[in-house]
Amino acid sequence: MSEKPLSQVILDIQNSQKEKSSVFNYPRKLYPPIEPYKTHRLKVGSIHDIYIEECGNPNGNPVIVCHGGPGGGCEEYYRQFFDPQAYHIILFDQRGSGKSTPAACLEENTTFDLVDDMEKIRTLLGINSWVIFGGSWGSTLALAYAETHPSRTKALILRGIFTLRRAELLFFYQYGTSMLFPDYFDEFVKPIPLVERGDLISAYHRRLTGTDEKVKQECANAWTKYEMATSKLVLDKEKIERGEDPEFALKFARIENHYFVNGGFFKEDGQLINNAHILKNIPGVIVQGRYDVVCPAQSAYDLHKAWPLSDLVICPDSGHSMSENSISSMLIEACDRFRNI
Incomplete structure (x- = not known):
């Protein structure tokens, strides 16, 4: 990769014809599909069993x-952001998500339960420290x-920054995106009486935690479809259809x-953000879509x-999704940058 910082790289992309960019071959293609060479089931806490896979080298x-x-689970193409010759790639489905069981379970399911799970995975696999890759949640x-275990964190590759501040939640779920997606916001609020x-x-x-299964599924579908509809700069019907999958929607919502x-x-x-000083010795890349309405750029900044x-x-031409060309390309570039760290 060029020695230029990535912030300069993206300016070069904007200021040149993409197909002739001298910075790197833009847009970058994902690495070829690969399969795990090993999978694990790991018991965590008294309830949960999480799925883990190892790929690459x-x-x-x-x-x-x-x-x-949270609740999305890993997708197979996540493996393809990394050079499989250079990286030992570890994917896991967080508690209640993907192939982890029990599905959609909320008990013993908190942020720092998941942080502890990551430490258990690190110990299980005999890893001293690692690069951490994550987008959105x-x-x-x-x-x-990283703020809990900075000595175990080599570098961070992040996308679509979400820090769960109250203002971020209110923007997406209460008033902000309704100004941009009034049609989909209308569908989102439809299951909820006006008084609430x-x-x-x-x-x-x-x-979503009630006993009426029909209402629970209806609300899960509405919640998930709303996020899928707003995730890309250009509406993606396939993404919306995924949000309509009842099993996925229930876990996700x-x-x-x-x-x-x-x-x-x-x-x-x-x-x-208040504790970001803990990261003072950890390098990282933040990739952010300018027009991300799910996780607006203010948090990344x-x-x-x-x-x-x-x-x-x-x-400059992306929303929230890691599959959009600019975001995908810059994530691959960042992964290449840290492959030998």
Whole structure:
């Protein structure tokens, strides 16, 4: 990769014809699909059993992927952001998500339970320290882990920064995106009576944890479809269809809402940015879509200011999704940058 910081790289992309960019071959393609060479089931706490997989080079630089949601689970293409010859790639489904069991379970499921799970995975695999990759909620978990275990964190590769501040939650779930997506916001509020719409997260929580299974599924579908519809700069019908999958929607909505109604289980609002000084010796890259409405750029900017060793890349033609060309390309570039750290 060029010795230029990534922030300069993205400016070069903007100021040149993309197909002739001299910085790197833009847009970057994902590495070829790979399969895990080993999978694990790990009992954590008294209830949960989490799924873990290892891919790439067993002797490579360890990197762990923190998926989004919470509740989203890992997808196979996440493996493809990393050079499989250079990286020992570790994916895991967080409690209640993906292939982990019991599905959509909220008991013993907090941010710092997941941080502890990551430590158990590190110990299980005999890893001393690793690179941490995470986007959206995955950036929240990555930051929570790094601020708890800085000596175990080599570098951070983050996307679509979400720090679970109250203002971030209110923007997406209460008033902000309704100005940009009034049609989808209308569908989002439809299951909630007018009298309860002053606090939509709490109103959804009552239904997603209630006993009426029909209402629970209806609300799970509405919650998940709303996020899928707003995740990309250009509406992606396939993403919306995924949000309509009842099994996925229930995991996604229940676990997300559980974390959000509890403020991420942090002791104070803004804890992750307030504690960013702990990252002072950890390098990292923050990749942020300029038009991300799920996790607006303000949080990425605030984190960058509080974390001097970070490199902030604002992609000028992207929303929230890691599959958008600019975001995907810059994430691959960042992964290549740290493959030998």
